[in-house]
């Protein structure tokens with residue numbers, strides 16, 4: 001017989017507030033065309049992207065996270081001192097250690113909240129949300145802050161025509177806390193490491209310490225290129241279109257929701273054609289509002305779902321209490337889908 005007392009958490013968890021931060025600099029496709037042979041028309045029609053935001057020197061991963069979190073806390077009506085854990089999903093924080101989450105927790109004024117980073121690419125928001133729900137229900141935190149934040153402009157090779165136009169910067173945050181009824185459904189998640197090569201960093205960091213830089217990729221001026229994200233666009237596209245629609249359907253089934261019951265669909269913002277294809281495969285009825293934030297935000301990886309959620313609520317295209325299907329997918333390859341009640 002165990003002597004350990006059971007933990008006391010909330011019966012259920014929900015998203016109580018969402019906040020977003022988009023860098024002030026808006027970058028139109030024309031700027032991207034300075035370095036690659038392409039056209040505004042091609043970028044718009046093949047990806048859906050018209051503009052994206054790029055962070056300036058002051059808009060650090062921590063600074064953008066603090067801004068987005070402040071808005072999420074205000075929307076939730078929760079004081080930072082009551083946050084028990086800060087989970088930050090990012091692939092663009094450049095210090096291996098410590099986690100950026102501890103600085104963010106401190107700057108927000110939490111009371112020594114547990115804080116850690118996770119690396120789950122474009123599925124990072126769903127991974128963080130799943131952890132947060134577990135903490136609230138298990139009782140190790142009453143409120144949890146989940147942040148998706150990226151400065152992907154730092155990891156973009158502007159001379160690579162396959163990726164130069166795709167990525168953007170920004171932060172999205174949600175406060176997860178107790179609920180009397182289910183408001184975050186079961187997560188359908190997973191990984192397919194056999195496809196790890198399809199989205200990856202061009203050169204691992206340790207290659208830079210060897211001294212012999214001769215085998216490293218060079219830019220058009222002969223300088224060693226900073227590592228960037230590279231992908232096999234078509235392979236990832238096909239995987240997203242065929243496999244992720246199935247995962248989205250499984251998340252609906254797990255939550256006991258039919259497409260008719262849905263109000264909102266917030267997929268990862270990677271390509272508007274992937275979004276449109278998923279809408280078709282899932283046979284989402286016309287009344288379902290679909291997030292197409294990619295047009296003006298680009299692909300912000302872990303930040304894309306909370307940023308899209310925040311914008312839909314801010315514009316009135318979605319409202320508090322709506323039932324939304326969220327699905328993230330990307331580098332790993334990894335994915336996470338769940339049905340949530342919007343804050």
Ligand SMILES: CC(C)(COP(=O)(O)OP(=O)(O)OC[C@H]1O[C@@H](n2cnc3c(N)ncnc32)[C@H](O)[C@@H]1OP(=O)(O)O)[C@@H](O)C(=O)NCCC(=O)NCCS
Pocket residue numbers: 036037038039042043046047122161162163165199231232233234236237240270271274299329330331
């Ligand atoms: C990147 C992406 C927009 C490219 O679109 P695509 O339709 O697959 O484009 P392709 O790579 O098949 O290239 C089609 C043609 O356009 C050309 N092309 C590629 N990039 C181009 C560019 N920037 N401008 C103009 N033409 C371009 C190619 O050379 C090719 O020409 P060809 O037919 O003469 O050989 C798309 O593959 C994509 O969105 N992939 C998935 C991204 C994603 O989901 N990531 C997930 C997580 S981060």
